[in-house]
Structures are given as C-alpha cells and as structure tokens.
Amino acid sequence: MLTPEDRVKLARHNDRPGITDYLGALFTDFFQQRGDRHCGEDESILGGIARFHDQPVTVLGHRKGKTLEENVACRFGMPNPEGYRKAIRILEQAEKFRRxxxxxxxxxxAYPGKEAEMRGQGDAIARCMACMSGLTVPVIAVVTGEGGSGGALALGVANRVLMLENAVYSVLSPEGFASILWKDPGRSAEAAAVMKLTAQDLYKGGVIQEILPEPEGGAHTDYAAVFRVVDEALQRNLTLLSKQSPRALAESCYKMFRAMGNGGKEQS
Amino acid sequence: MTQLFRQRRDRILAYQAMRQGRALSLQQLCCEGCGQESPAMQWNEGLMVCPKCGHHMPLGAYSRLHQLLDAGSFRELDGDLVGRDPLEFPGYPEKLAALREKTGLKESVVTAYGTLRGYGAVFAVLDSSFLMGSMGWAVGEKVTRAVEYAGRHRLPLIIFSASGGARMQEGIYSLMQMAKTTAAITRFQQNGGLYISCLTHPTTGGVTASFASLGDVMLAEPGALIGFAGPRVIEQTIGEKLPEGFQRSEALLENGFLDKIVNRSQWPEVLAQLLALHKGGKSC
Structure with a gap:
C-alpha cells in the first residue's frame, strides 16, 4: 500500500508521462498555438488543436519538459501569466469553433517570479478560471502528475475531472503546507498524510469524478498501459458529455463547483 | 414599526463595529507605517488611518460597513454561517471557536445588504483579524451566496478584500472555493451585474487569483500589498531582494491592474459616484 508521500514522489517522477507524450500517443494532426498576443509565448503551457479519434479538439496543459534544457525553458511546469493568457485565447477559440x-x-x-507578479499572475489565473467556467463545450481535465495550487486549478474548471491513480492535487505542495502551518518544510510527509491530496481521497470528497488506474510501480513503468486507460476514459467521457446541450454543460459545471466542500462537517 | 427595525439594525452594526474596535478606544495606537504613537481616538474617526502619516491600518469588517452604509440599512446575510473542517485537521475546530470568541466575527468575511447614499448594494467585506482573512469553505460559500443574492435581486456587488489567500487547514476544499466564487462572479457579470472590487492590505494568494481580480472596476487603498505569491516566496525563488514598493497598490496602478487608488475616507464618495454612473448598478 502506497503512502500519500509515496504518491507525491511518483507524481513528480522525472520519467512520468507528460502532455507531450499524451499528445504523441492519443492525438493526431497536432497544430500548436503559440503566444498570448500581448506579451509573449510561455512554453510551460502547451496548447493547440488536434484530432482525437478523428474529432478536432482543443488540447491544453502544463509542460514540465523532458531534458534539463526543456525543464528550464518551462520553469519545471510553472507558468507565467502569459501562459494563462494564451490558454484563455485558445479556450475562447474552442468555444467559438465548438471544439x-x-x-x-x-x-x-504558477511561477512565483518578480515579472510574473508585475504582469498580473493573480489576474491571469482568475481570468483563466472565469473563462473555463463560462464554456459551453465539453471540457475534460486530467490530473496526470502534480496538481499544485491555483496554477493547476486554472486549467481544471471542467465538466469532468479525471485523475491518474498516483497523481496528487492540493492547495499547496506538502513542503509549502508544512512550512506555513508548522514552520517546518521537513514535515512534508506528515503534511501529505493530512492534506487528502490523493486521487482516492479526492474522489471520496467529490473533487474529482474518476480515478484512472496506473500500472504497478507507477505510470512511468508502462507508458502503453497508461495511454490505453487515458484514451478509453477520454473517449467514454467525451461521448457522454457530447450528448448534453451547451446550456446543460455550463449548468452542470457551475453546479459541480458550487457544491465543492459542502460535504464537510459544520463546526459550531 | 419600520423605524424600530432600522434603529435596531443601527444598534447591531454599531455594537459589532465597537466590539471590533473595543480594545482601541482609550489606548495609544502605534502606526505600522511611521512607528509613531497617537491616541486611538484621533485615528480618523475610527477609520484606522494614522493621523500623523496617513498610513492605512487594517479595519474590521463591521467598522468598514459602519463607514459605508446609510444609517439603518445594514442587513447581514448568512450571519450564522460558520466554517467546516473537511480535513479533520488537528486543532482547527478549536482554533475557529477561539477566533470567533476573540474577534466577534463568525468567519473571515461579513456579507450584507445595505444602501450607500441611497443606492442599494450587496457587500462582502473580508477581515484580516480572522485567520488572515483566509478563504475556506465558509468564506467561499458566503461570498458565492452574496453574489447569487445580488444576481437574483439585480443589485450591484461591492467586495472589500483582505486576505492571505486560501485557508491551508481546509486543503483542496479551500482551493476549490476559488473556482466556485469565480464561476459565480462570471455568471453574475454575464447577466449584466456590476461588480466593484476594492482591494485592501493585504490581498494575496487564492483571493487575488479569483474574485478579487475580477471586478468591472478595480480599486485599492493606498500602500496595500496585492499579489499572488508572497514577497518572501518570490525572494526565495529569484534569490534577490524585491525593490521597495513592489506589489503595492501604487505599483499595480502603474502596471495597469487598477483603475484608482482610494483613500479610506473617500470610499463612500467614490463608490456612490460609480453607482450613480451605472444608474444604481441595477442590471436589466
């Protein structure tokens, strides 16, 4: 049985499949869309148009990079405001062209940098979430590795949120959590244990709708098996969502996030 | 009869405001800006602005509403709603109970209907004295209910933010309040609602990255720290000291993220002007 901390390590594993792997294996005809049209291009968010089983879809996600050079260019998957503003642009087109x-x-x-702040990191994340919450096309989010904080949620306001078995999703990294609450980043294992950041906990709490099983040992041990699972889940959920009217899609997304956290016990 | 209720509402709000400022009435108050002491009475009629240097100290939610609302118009919304403990985090319920006792607040936001110079509006005011104004389920829920109330009654929405961000003790459920409040505000605005966002010291983290940044009009008090990441985290990341005034209202105005910086005593006037320009902000 894996501990939450084990899963944090698996979720961050260097060889874990990332967006470029999924794009290569599950999609065809990828056309990359670059730049936010205001300030620049941010490689830590990859997005564009591709075919998924022949159907044109919009694909968008965080990119950590594979080589050290790519890691640096992508700031290890931590976007700047330009990344989120590019995402908004791409999402608006998805809405326009009904993809x-x-x-x-x-x-x-999200990247905690000086320029990121000056260019409005908070504004960019808020507007990206706002944009997602208003979409009337089917939106599926897959948490594949680390779902860290508002920088993750900015791409997570979806009709269905799926999560790989060993992925994690949390308000902050366990290190950050331990540092804020206990002034001791060394207590990250303990933090991981109380944070309810595993797919199993989040499923129980209604934060995600489906857990996608990983091969024994983690997603990096058998790419083909992971691709099969993700492909099947995407197809099935897409078929399901495509039957809903645009209005019903927006309404169900609103209701889902409206109810987040309602399950907890009231304190008085 | 109506008069009786009005008087009662006034008394409640005045009492709550007084309770929040109760420790301050007689003692000397030291300004965090200039470091000088002045008698609490002199602090700009209870608005907590330093009489010597003009520095804006944190202001309690009820005191703020007391400043903004017309006499007798205060009607608190969801005043009894309190926080939850979704992670069953050790010591959290006790901490909430102790803070309720100490601050006179039920949670770190107060929401209300009231009139400002005759214009009806819905208000949400965050209070940094309650767990740094952090957003957990209760804050997300009260803000969302206030937005939905404003939407149903075609009223303008005015939010005063003051927050350290997401409430760690509620983990992912506090993060999800960002999406919840954002979705509510988006819907409200799509239906023609006017939302005026007023940022006060400090507005950071998940509150900045959700409802606080989405105002049709963006205003802030002078000298307020406004940002997503905290200055300490940024300094650690980039390995250098941040310049003076970084992430302060004045810098945000220069960078294009604010319409105007408003001195605390000017709020009623500026908000009334905006409500008048929007014909009362009633969406149709």
Missing part, C-alpha cells in the same frame, strides 16, 4: 476541450494538469504551481 471539446481536454486539459492535462501537471504543475507544482
């Missing part, structure tokens, strides 16, 4: 949206979430969080 379903599939997002892949894998980030430690």
């Amino acid at each position: 379903p949206v599939i997002t892949f979430i894998d980030t430690p969080g």
